Amino acid sequence: MNRQELEARLRQELAIPFYNAKVAEREYSEAEFQEMKAELKADIEQYAHDYVNESNANG
Structure with a gap:
């Protein structure tokens, strides 16, 4: 698949x-x-986790 197909998926x-x-x-x-998808999903989940923890720490 090319770059555009990869992005769309x-x-x-x-x-x-x-x-x-x-x-x-x-x-x-x-x-x-599949490797890119797994890495991106993990990054998004980590970002969300960090965001929630920082929001809770700031009240």
Whole structure:
């Protein structure tokens, strides 16, 4: 899949409609997509966790 297809699938599967991946214009394998998806999902979950913890700490 190319960069545009990769971005479209990430947007759809992770429900982030305005996401634009900062990746090279090349062909990506399904394994590379799954790895990127897992990393992005983990980053989003960590960000949400950190945000909630900081919000609770600030009252």
